[in-house]
Amino acid sequence: MLSLFILLFIVLCALVLFIGGWVPADVVGIMVLAALALTGLVSPEEAVAGFSSPAVITVLAMFVLSAGLTRTGVAYRIGQPLQLFARKGEAVLIVVLMAAAGILSALINTTTVAVILLPATMDLARRSGLPPARLLMPMALGCLLGGPFTGISTPPNILATDALRAAGLTTFKIFDFTPITGALVVAGIAFMVLLGKRLLPKGGTSGTRKNGIESAYEIGAHIFTIELPPASPLIGRNLAESRLGSALYLTVVGLHRAGELILSPRAQETLQAADIIIVHGQADQVSHFHGSRHLQVEPGGPETAEITRRLGAASVRIGKGSPLIARTLAESGLRRDHHVHVLALNSPTGECLGDFRRHRFEEGDGLVLQGEHQVLENLAEKGLVELGTPLADGSADAPGCELLSLCSVRVPEGSVLAGRNLVESRLGNAFGLTVVGLARDGKVDCLPAPEETIQAGDLLVVQGLARDIDVFEGLQDLEISEQSSRLAAELESQQIGMTEVLLSPRTTLAGKTLSDLLFRDHYGLSVLAVLRKGRACRTGLQDMPLQFGDALLVYGPRQSLEAVARDEDFLVLDQAAAKAPRLHKAPLATMIMVAVLLSAILGFVPIAIAALTGMAAMVVGGCLTMEEAYHSIEWKVIFLIAGMLPLGMAIENTGAAQMGAEALIGLVGDLGPRWVVAALFGVTVLGTQVIPTAALVVLMAPVALGAASALGISPQLLMMTVAMAASASFASPLSHPAHLLVMGPGGYKFMDYVKVGAPLTLVVMAVSVWLLPMLWPA
Numbered sequence: 001m002l003s004l005f006i007l008l009f010i011v012l013c014a015l016v017l018f019i020g021g022w023v024p025a026d027v028v029g030i031m032v033l034a035a036l037a038l039t040g041l042v043s044p045e046e047a048v049a050g051f052s053s054p055a056v057i058t059v060l061a062m063f064v065l066s067a068g069l070t071r072t073g074v075a076y077r078i079g080q081p082l083q084l085f086a087r088k089g090e091a092v093l094i095v096v097l098m099a100a101a102g103i104l105s106a107l108i109n110t111t112t113v114a115v116i117l118l119p120a121t122m123d124l125a126r127r128s129g130l131p132p133a134r135l136l137m138p139m140a141l142g143c144l145l146g147g148p149f150t151g152i153s154t155p156p157n158i159l160a161t162d163a164l165r166a167a168g169l170t171t172f173k174i175f176d177f178t179p180i181t182g183a184l185v186v187a188g189i190a191f192m193v194l195l196g197k198r199l200l201p202k203g204g205t206s207g208t209r210k211n212g213i214e215s216a217y218e219i220g221a222h223i224f225t226i227e228l229p230p231a232s233p234l235i236g237r238n239l240a241e242s243r244l245g246s247a248l249y250l251t252v253v254g255l256h257r258a259g260e261l262i263l264s265p266r267a268q269e270t271l272q273a274a275d276i277i278i279v280h281g282q283a284d285q286v287s288h289f290h291g292s293r294h295l296q297v298e299p300g301g302p303e304t305a306e307i308t309r310r311l312g313a314a315s316v317r318i319g320k321g322s323p324l325i326a327r328t329l330a331e332s333g334l335r336r337d338h339h340v341h342v343l344a345l346n347s348p349t350g351e352c353l354g355d356f357r358r359h360r361f362e363e364g365d366g367l368v369l370q371g372e373h374q375v376l377e378n379l380a381e382k383g384l385v386e387l388g389t390p391l392a393d394g395s396a397d398a399p400g401c402e403l404l405s406l407c408s409v410r411v412p413e414g415s416v417l418a419g420r421n422l423v424e425s426r427l428g429n430a431f432g433l434t435v436v437g438l439a440r441d442g443k444v445d446c447l448p449a450p451e452e453t454i455q456a457g458d459l460l461v462v463q464g465l466a467r468d469i470d471v472f473e474g475l476q477d478l479e480i481s482e483q484s485s486r487l488a489a490e491l492e493s494q495q496i497g498m499t500e501v502l503l504s505p506r507t508t509l510a511g512k513t514l515s516d517l518l519f520r521d522h523y524g525l526s527v528l529a530v531l532r533k534g535r536a537c538r539t540g541l542q543d544m545p546l547q548f549g550d551a552l553l554v555y556g557p558r559q560s561l562e563a564v565a566r567d568e569d570f571l572v573l574d575q576a577a578a579k580a581p582r583l584h585k586a587p588l589a590t591m592i593m594v595a596v597l598l599s600a601i602l603g604f605v606p607i608a609i610a611a612l613t614g615m616a617a618m619v620v621g622g623c624l625t626m627e628e629a630y631h632s633i634e635w636k637v638i639f640l641i642a643g644m645l646p647l648g649m650a651i652e653n654t655g656a657a658q659m660g661a662e663a664l665i666g667l668v669g670d671l672g673p674r675w676v677v678a679a680l681f682g683v684t685v686l687g688t689q690v691i692p693t694a695a696l697v698v699l700m701a702p703v704a705l706g707a708a709s710a711l712g713i714s715p716q717l718l719m720m721t722v723a724m725a726a727s728a729s730f731a732s733p734l735s736h737p738a739h740l741l742v743m744g745p746g747g748y749k750f751m752d753y754v755k756v757g758a759p760l761t762l763v764v765m766a767v768s769v770w771l772l773p774m775l776w777p778a
Contacts (some may be wrong), residue, residue, distance in 0.1 A: 001437070003041060003654050004039075004654055006039050006041065007041055007650055007654055010032060010035050010036065010039070010041075010647075010650075011214075012032075013035075013648070014028055014032050014647075016134050017031075017338060022638065025636070025640050025733065025750060026635075026637070026639040026640040026643070028634040028640075028643075028688075029639055029640040029642070029644045030639060030643045031482070031643075032643055032644060032646070032647055033047055033048075033050070033642075033643040033644075033646050035046075036646050036647065036650050037646070041650040041653065041654065042646045042649050042650050042653065046644050046646055046649050049646070049649075050642035050643065050644070050645035051643070052648055053642065053645050054606060054607070054608035056638060056645070057109065057608040057612060058607050058608045058611050058737070059111070059737045059741070060633055061608070061611030061612050061614065061615040061635065061639065061740070062111055062115045062410075062611055062737070063115075063632050063633045063637075063741075064114070064398050064615040064618060064619075064624075064629045064632055064633065065115060065592075065593060065611065065614055065615060065618060066119065066741075067590050067618075067622055067624055067629065067631075067632030068592070068593075068618035068623040068624050069115075069116065069119070069589055070119045070178055070268075070581075070592060070613045071581060071582055071585075071589075071622050071623060071624045071628065071763075072582050072583065072585045072586040072588075072589040072713070073494050073581040073582075073583045073586050073595070074586050074589050074590055077361065077586075078079055078116055078117075078120060080120075082097070082100065082120055082121075084094060084122050085124075085765070090128075090130060090134060090197060091193050091197065093124065093128060093130070093135060093716075094135070094138045094189070094192050094193055094197060095189055095193060097117070097121060097124070097135060097138055097139045098138050098139065098141065098142030098145070098185075098189045099142065099185075099189065099193060100142070101113055101117055101139050101140075101142030101143045101146060102116070102142045102145055102146025102149075102185045102189075103146060104116070104143075104146070105143045105144075105145075105146035105147045105149065106146055106147075106149030106181075107634065108149060109338065110143045110144060110146075110147040110154065110736070110738055111143075111736075111738055111741070112142045113738075114139070114140055114737070114738035114741045114742070115741065117139055118139075118741060118742065118745065120134070121135050121136055121139045122136075122745060127451045127490055128491065131202065132745055132746050132747075133200060133201045133202070133747055133748065133752075134197070134200055134202075135287070135748045136742035136745060136746035136748075137200060137746060137748065137752070137753075137756060138196070138197075138734075138741055139742065140738040140741070140742045141188060141192065141730060141756075141757075141760065142185075142188070142189070143738045144727065144728075144729060144730060144736060144738060145181075145184055145185045145188040145764075146181065146185050147181075147727055148180075148181045148723060148724060148727045149177060149178055149181045149182075150174050150175060150179050151179060154723075154727055156334055156722070156723045156726035156727050157172070157177055157723050157727075159573045159701070159723075160172065160697060160701070160719045160720070160722060160723040161695040163697070163701035163705065163719060164715065164716065164719055167705055167715070169716070170192065170716065172716070172719075172720070174760055176720075177720070177723070179771075179775055180724060180768065180771055180772060180775060181724075183767055183769070184546055184724070184764050184767055186762065186765045187396065187763055187764065188760060188764065191759070191760055191763045192235055192756075192760070195759065196733075196756050196759070196760060199756045199759070200752075200756060201686070201746075201747070201748065201749075201752050208659075211502060213498070213553065214498075216531055216536065216551075217528070217529050217531065217536045217553050218536065219261060219280070219528075220488045220552075222280055222281060222282065222283070222511060222529075222538065223253070223278065223279070223280055223483070223488045223491070224278075224477050224479060224481075224482060225276050225277065225279070225282055225479050225480070225481050225482045225483075226273075226276070226277045226279060226286065226479070226480060226623070227275075227276050227277075227279050227481040228271060228273065228274065228275050228276075228277065228478075229477050230274075230553070231477075232470065232474050232477055232478075233470040233471060233473060233474035234271050234474045234475075235271055235272060235275075236270065236271065236272075236274050237270065237271055237467070237471065238267065238268050238269060238270050238271070239252050239265060239267050239268070239269050239271065239512075239610065239665035240267040240268065241467065241471065242271060242471060242474075242475075243431055243432070243468075243471050243475065244277070244279065244475075246431070247426070247431055247471075247472075247475055248281065248286060248475065249281050249282060249528075249538065249539040249540065249541075250279040250280065250281035250286070251279060251280045251281060251526045251528055251555070251693075252265060252277055252278070252279055253279065253280050253491055253526070253528075253555060253696025254264045254276050254277075254278035254434075254491060255269065255275055255276070255277060255278065255491070256275070256276035256278065257272060257274075258274075259278075261490060261494075263490075263492075263493055263496040264496045264526070264556045264557060267520070270579060276481065278490075278491075280528045280529075280538075280555075281538055281539075282538055282539060283480055283483060286478055286479065286480055288652075295410070295411065295412075295460075295476070296409060296410045296411075297407060297408070297409055297473055297476075298408045298409065298410050299408070299473075300406065300407075300408055301390075301408065301438040301459075303408065303437065303444050303459055303461060304406055304408055304437070304461050306437075306444050307406070307436060307437035307444060307446055307461050308406065310372055310373075310444075310446050311370060311371065311372060311436060311446060312370070312371070312372070312373045312376060313343060313368060313369065313370045313371075314368070314369055314376045314387060314388065315366065315367075315368055315388040316366070316367050316368075316369055316379070316380070316385035316387055316388055317362065317364065317365070317366050317367070317385065317386045317388055318361050318362070318363055318364065318365045318366075318367070318385060318386075318387060319383075319385070319386040320363055321383070322363070322383065322384055322385065323363045323383070323384060324384055324385070325361055325363055326360050326362075326406075327360060327361055328357070328358060328359065328360055328361075329342060329357055329359070329425065330357070332361065334369070335447070335450060336448075336449055336450055336451070338375065338378075338379060339371055339372070339375055339379065339446070339447045339449070340370065340375055340376065340379065340447065341369070341370045341371065341434055341436065341447055342356070342367055342369060342370075343352075343368040343369065343370050343404070344367070344368040345359065345365060345366070345367055346365065346366035346367075347362070347364075347365060347366075348362060348363070348364030348365060348366075349719050350366075350498070364774065366388075367385065367727045369385070370436070370447075371444055371446075371447055371472050372447075372508065379573050403464045404463050404464060404465060405463070405464065405465070405469055406436070406461055406462070406463050407433075407461070407462050407463075407464070407469045407472070408458050408459055408460070408461055408462075409459070409460050409462060410457075410458070410460075411454055411455070411456055411457065411458045411459075411460065412456065412457075413456045413457070414456070415456060417454050418454060418455060418456040419453065419454070419455075420453070420454055421450065421452060421453050421454065422435050422448065422449075422451070422452050422454065423448050423450045423451070425454060427460075427462060431464065431468055431471065431472050432462065432464050432465065432468045433462040433464040433468060433469070433472065434462065434463045434464065435447075435448060435461070435462055435463075436461055436462065437460070437461035438452065438458060438459070438460055438461070438669065439459040439461070440455065440457070440458050440459075441456070444772070456595050460484055465484060465567075465610045468575065477604060486766045491555070494558075494581045495557060495558055495559075495581065496555075496556065496557060496558065497555075497556075497558045497561055498528075498553065498554070498555045498556075499553075499561060499572055499573060499574045500531075500551050500552065500553055500555060500572075500573040500574065501551070501552045501553075501554050501564055501570045501571065501572055501573070502549075502550070502552075502570065502571040502573065502755055503546060503547075503549075503550060503569065503570065503571070504568060504569055504570055504571045506568055506569070507548075507568075507569040507570070508569065509546055509569050510545075510547060510548055510632070511540060511545050511546065511547075511548055512545065512546060513543050513544060513545055513546070514527055514541055514542050514543075514544070514546075515542040515543055515742035523554075523556075523560050523563060523564055524556055524557060524560040524563075524565065525554045525556035525557075525560050525561070526554065526555050526556055527541055527552050527553065527554055528553045528554070528555050529541075529552075529553045530535060530544060530546075530550055530551070530553075530705060531550065531551040531552075531553070532547065532549070532550050532551075533549075535536075538552075540702070548772075551573075558579060558581070562579065562580075572720050582622070582623065582624075585621065585622055585623045588621045588622075588623060589618065589621075589623045589713065592614050592617045592618055592621065593621070594613065595610075595614065595617075596610045596611055596613070596614035596636065597610075598761040607663035608698060615629070634740070634741075634743075634744045636744065637740040637741070637743060638670045640733075640734065640740065644734050653761060667679070673713050673714075673717065673773050674769055674773055676707060676711060676718070677717065677718070677721050677768070677769050677772055677773060678765070678769045680700070680704060680707070680718055680721050680725070681721050681724070681725040681765050681768055681769065683700070684700050684721070684722050684725035684726055685725040685726075685728050685729075685765065687700070687705045688725065688726050688727075688728065688729045689729060689731055689732040689734065689735045697722060697723065700722045700726070701719065701722065704718040704719055704721070704722050705718070705719070714776050714777065716776050717772060717773065717777075719769065720772055720776055721772055724764075724768050724772070725765075728761055728764050728765070730753070730756070730757030730758075730760045730761050731753055731754050731757030731758045731760075731761055732750075732753055732754070732757065733748065733750060733753050739753060
């Protein structure tokens with residue numbers, strides 16, 4: 001009798017600690033193990049037997065198998081149909097997840113279904129913008145509710161059938177469990193949608209890392225969409241030609257096209273009619289430029305004609321001893337000091353250089369210069385260049401270069417450009433346009449100095465390629481169609497990721513700009529923002545010199561993130577985000593998982609051995625590394641299960657479970673079959689929260705069969721009751737591996753399972769007590 005009181009005291013203390021949450025759950029499990037061994041309720045061998053238990057080994061191996069499916073992209077493909085419901089709302093997601101989990105659990109081991117759906121559910125939570133805690137528990141409950149669908153799908157069903165066979169009674173057929181299980185699944189889903197979701201923890205965001213990035217960079221507030229107008233000049237041009245980045249400081253992170261989402265499109269991706277462009281940046285950059293509020297295109301007038309008459313172009317050569325040698329275009333002062341514009345540059349070998357801003361002039365370089373006729377002659381007289389063949393007046397048609405066009409734009413009152421100089425207007429860097437004339441108060445100035453301040457009412461005559469002028473006009477037609485934080489949840493997939501990158505202590509890149517590094521071209525990644533001194537910068541990133549302590553928010557293919565992680569100049573903060581899926585290993589991972597399932601279902605080997613073999617095959621086959629395998633295991637869960645398993649042995653050894661069951665059945669035996677079903681269900685469901693289901697069915701089967709014989713009640717009715725109750729392990733994380741699998745990723749506490757699982761257990765019990773006597777008349 002003393003052993004019963006000691007056992008009761010240990011159980012009560014454990015429950016208090018679980019509920020209070022003062023001590024981590026895994027530590028409580030180890031404390032229970034130690035208490036049971038020290039009080040002699042279990043032998044030392046029984047106390048540590050949990051660490052070699054098939055249940056513990058199975059859960060451990062399942063974590064690794066799940067990681068293998070995730071790293072090879074199999075889990076993503078399995079869960080891809082679920083992503084169609086990402087924007088349907090929480091209630092719809094709960095219904096879809098629980099229904100999918102229930103159906104799959106009828107065909108596959110319940111724990112395996114949880115393993116397969118875990119990464120898919122996490123991805124669904126991220127895409128829907130919901131915390132994982134709102135979806136992971138419903139998914140696990142769906143697995144448990146659908147588990148008993150067939151006679152071979154769960155251990156309780158198998159053991160209940162064996163108990164009837166051993167007693168010489170009519171056994172259950174394989175689908176005898178389906179009607180009651182189907183009713184319980186429907187009732188469970190209805191409960192979760194109507195009441196259960198209100199009891200779920202609010203949870204945080206979809207991960208600590210993402211929460212940190214979101215709070216630091218406010219990603220959701222800077223993601224919006226732009227819908228191309230039907231006749232936009234941008235249609236048919238690629239993203240690089242659209243100048244969304246250079247002109248509006250926007251980064252195109254995705255395209256919605258014909259119902260398909262294209263993430264991290266290439267710069268060569270051509271825009272099509274009806275495209276919806278997903279961009280990251282400052283929304284006011286679009287609104288400022290929209291509707292010609294700051295620059296108004298006008299038809300060419302007398303000012304344009306005068307500038308065309310006064311300007312000319314000439315082909316020149318840099319001769320020996322020229323002061324321009326070894327200087328860049330900016331250092332040469334050709335525009336600032338001499339009022340000429342370089343239209344084209346050919347190297348001494350005759351090669352036409354496209355981007356010559358960083359080129360240092362060499363002897364023999366050929367230039368095409370534009371300016372007033374007298375100015376061009378003065379350059380030759382000063383020995384800066386050697387004058388070659390004069391070209392036509394006006395817009396030059398330089399050899400090897402495209403025909404340039406002129407366009408007149410007016411600076412209206414209230415324009416943000418008023419008060420800025422020509423350099424600050426960014427017409428050159430942003431649009432590839434050159435201001436070749438400025439008309440103010442009836443006076444026309446050719447090739448004004450870059451420091452010339454723009455005033456309201458000025459007419460600027462700009463020169464550029466015809467397509468650049470079309471783009472300039474097209475950008476003024478753009479407007480924001482949607483701005484929502486939920487858009488940010490769609491930006492990542494198994495192949496596209498986002499993470500923070502720091503300059504490493506050994507970097508040689510400090511002081512250089514992203515433009516100097518050709519970062520996008522070299523790494524294939526977009527820099528969305530730079531975090532400097534706690535402030536996220538989103539504009540002018542290409543020309544911002546990098547400093548120690550800067551954090552770069554980069555976005556693009558995970559393969560490119562892997563390349564950055566290998567570069568000694570950078571430190572990638574989240575290594576998991578920088579891992580590209582091993583898609584070429586997906587067939588092998590699928591074969592391994594199928595082999596594990598079939599060998600267990602067909603009884604070739606125990607599930608623990610099959611899972612361990614599959615785990616080894618995943619590593620040997622290259623689906624994941626051993627380091628990744630170790631990292632994938634939730635060790636807290638392993639220690640929690642191993643620590644609590646001896647408690648079931650102690651209850652068995654002391655006879656506490658059977659004594660309580662027999663006493664309770666004796667109290668209600670005279671009240672009729674429904675009361676007997678209710679009492680048996682209640683005792684069994686309480687036991688299943690702390691005792692392994694297989695052991696519980698073994699304990700309760702003699703009680704149920706004895707009660708059926710003594711009271712003249714159908715033994716099939718009471719054994720079905722035991723099987724259903726043993727599978728109703730909803731109210732404790734210790735009751736089933738599926739709960740333990742989602743405990744860590746969902747951030748659940750012990751009481752979270754009690755809050756949702758206890759009322760769900762009452763619902764399942766009520767439906768069972770109502771339906772079972774009808775399906776199996778006493």
